[in-house]
Amino acid sequence: xxxxxxxxxxxxxxxxxxxxVGKKTALRLALFLVEQDEDQVKSxxxxxxxxxxxxxxxxxxxxxxxxxxxxxxxxxxxxxxxxCVVESFKDVMAIEETGQFNGVYxxxxxxxxxxxxxxxxxxxxxxxxxxxxxxxxEPPELIMAISPTIEGETTIFYLSKQLKDLSVKISTIxxxxxxxxxxxxxxxxxxxxxxxxxxxxxx
Amino acid sequence: xxxxxxxxxxxxxxxxxxxxVGKKTALRLALFLVEQDEDQVKSxxxxxxxxxxxxxxxxxxxxxxxxxxxxxxxxxxxxxxxxCVVESFKDVMAIEETGQFNGVYxxxxxxxxxxxxxxxxxxxxxxxxxxxxxxxxEPPELIMAISPTIEGETTIFYLSKQLKDLSVKISTIxxxxxxxxxxxxxxxxxxxxxxxxxxxxxx
Numbered sequence: 540x541x542x543x544x545x546x547x548x549x550x551x552x553x554x555x556x557x558x559x560v561g562k563k564t565a566l567r568l569a570l571f572l573v574e575q576d577e578d579q580v581k582s583x584x585x586x587x588x589x590x591x592x593x594x595x596x597x598x599x600x601x602x603x604x605x606x607x608x609x610x611x612x613x614x615x616x617x618x619x620x621x622x623c624v625v626e627s628f629k630d631v632m633a634i635e636e637t638g639q640f641n642g643v644y645x646x647x648x649x650x651x652x653x654x655x656x657x658x659x660x661x662x663x664x665x666x667x668x669x670x671x672x673x674x675x676x677e678p679p680e681l682i683m684a685i686s687p688t689i690e691g692e693t694t695i696f697y698l699s700k701q702l703k704d705l706s707v708k709i710s711t712i713x714x715x716x717x718x719x720x721x722x723x724x725x726x727x728x729x730x731x732x733x734x735x736x737x738x739x740x741x742x
Numbered sequence: 743x744x745x746x747x748x749x750x751x752x753x754x755x756x757x758x759x760x761x762x763v764g765k766k767t768a769l770r771l772a773l774f775l776v777e778q779d780e781d782q783v784k785s786x787x788x789x790x791x792x793x794x795x796x797x798x799x800x801x802x803x804x805x806x807x808x809x810x811x812x813x814x815x816x817x818x819x820x821x822x823x824x825x826c827v828v829e830s831f832k833d834v835m836a837i838e839e840t841g842q843f844n845g846v847y848x849x850x851x852x853x854x855x856x857x858x859x860x861x862x863x864x865x866x867x868x869x870x871x872x873x874x875x876x877x878x879x880e881p882p883e884l885i886m887a888i889s890p891t892i893e894g895e896t897t898i899f900y901l902s903k904q905l906k907d908l909s910v911k912i913s914t915i916x917x918x919x920x921x922x923x924x925x926x927x928x929x930x931x932x933x934x935x936x937x938x939x940x941x942x943x944x945x
Contacts, residue, residue, distance in 0.1 A: 544808050546793040553789035556782070558774050559767075570832055571761050572790060573797055573806065579759070580794035586756035587775060588787035590749040594776055603776065605747050629773055 547573065599670070601646040601663045603628040611635075611643055618642045620674070623682045624667065624698070626650055626691070630684060642682070645670065650690040651697055659697055667698070671707050678706040687714060750776065802873070804849040804866045806831040814838075814846055821845045823877070826885045827870065827901070829853055829894070833887060845885070848873065853893040854900055862900055870901070874910050881909040890917060 547569055555565035572580050596602070597609035604610070611617060611631070621642025625631055631644050647662045671679060683698070685691040699709055715733035716725045725733075750772055758768035775783050799805070800812035807813070814820060814834070824845025828834055834847050850865045874882060886901070888894040902912055918936035919928045928936075 544797065544806050544813075546797050546808050547806065549789045550793035553786045556778075556786060557771055564762075568760055569790075569793065572794055575759075575794070577794055581791060583756045583759060584787045584791035584794075586752045587772075588784060590753035590772065591775055591778070591780055591783035591787075594747065594749050603747050603750065605749050610747075 600644045601648060601666070602631050602644055616641070620677060620679045621682065622670065622679055623684050625684050626686060634684065647694070650685060650694040652690045664698065664701065668701060671702060671705050678708060680708040680710060683709065683711040803847045804851060804869070805834050805847055819844070823880060823882045824885065825873065825882055826887050828887050829889060837887065850897070853888060853897040855893045867901065867904065871904060874905060874908050881911060883911040883913060886912065886914040
């Protein structure tokens with residue numbers, strides 16, 4: 540590029556690391572930032588760095604958290620007998636958005652994928668087993684909210700084997716045709732399974 | 743939004759100040775950044791802040807610059823008799839990209855716009871007049887590379903009045919149908935003017 544400022548060039552380089560931001564967009568963003576008040580750019584840059592440097596992972600469920608334990612785990616009203624097992628903190632956000640779940644979470648940090656070199660030991664599985672064992676009250680229920688891919692299914696299978704001697708109920712989230720989705724566009728597997736797993740109609 | 747981290751929320755707030763970035767995209771960017779190495783996010787944040795805090799404006803032409811005088815003004819091979827007058831440093835970049843200009847620049851920092859409260863005194867016009875007066879050699883040529891809007895034309899007119907007693911040549915960049923542009927899609931004004939300002943065909 541033909542601009543002669545090393546400072547701008549370095550900022551463009553930095554901004555183009557963002558997903559979906561190429562060199563042209565990065566330049567547009569940099570030139571926007573260079574025109575803003577110094578205070579504003581300072582808080583911009585600080586907010587990003589503060590987030591990355593101060594964010595913690597909840598010691599109980601491994602969710603992103605500002606504190607040692609995350610807001611969900613600290614919430615007294617949550618049902619601790621109901622543990623939703625997810626792949627990443629993004630899934631926690633997605634499920635929290637629905638407002639339909641009042642249990643707690645366990646973030647695995649990925650799924651078992653031999654191709655990508657991710658084995659069970661890289662995931663937060665030990666802590667999950669400890670959590671299940673530590674339950675003094677009635678046996679907990681684990682809801683597997685994991686992507687229905689081969690890796691996801693493998694992970695659920697592995698977890699169920701690890702947990703089979705413990706007193707625990709395991710379920711997976713319902714698969715089916717999505718609300719507002721048209722039947723003709725649903726893939727065969729989903730459509731097929733949603734017929735097998737049909738639900739009695741409530742009048 | 744349903745995420746419970748104040749740190750993430752503040753980063754989303756910051757990122758959504760960027761042009762074309764809404765809350766959803768900002769969240770995606772924030773979650774991307776939170777997953778990157780700490781070092782990378784540190785250099786990201788530093789590059790942006792360093793650019794904004796250390797960038798200077800060239801004391802001669804007001805272009806963005808890392809140094810007291812910009813790289814263009816410092817370049818010995820540039821023709822100092824040929825001054826291209828532009829609205830913003832973005833125009834300097836655009837013209838530099840073409841590689842067709844070997845003169846120097848003068849960045850006005852805007853155009854005269856009574857509606858937006860921009861008068862001549864807010865623009866870098868004094869320094870332009872000084873530059874023209876300081877020319878000891880042959881009279882300089884000012885190329886007005888300013889947007890063909892009412893404000894732009896007003897600015898050019900104002901500048902030409904201010905400069906009329908000085909020994910200076912004034913030109914404006916050629917207006918016409920763009921290369922690769924189809925005649926039927928050109929606006930009437932451009933097409934009309936490009937017929938009036940027709941150029942003898944060189945065989």
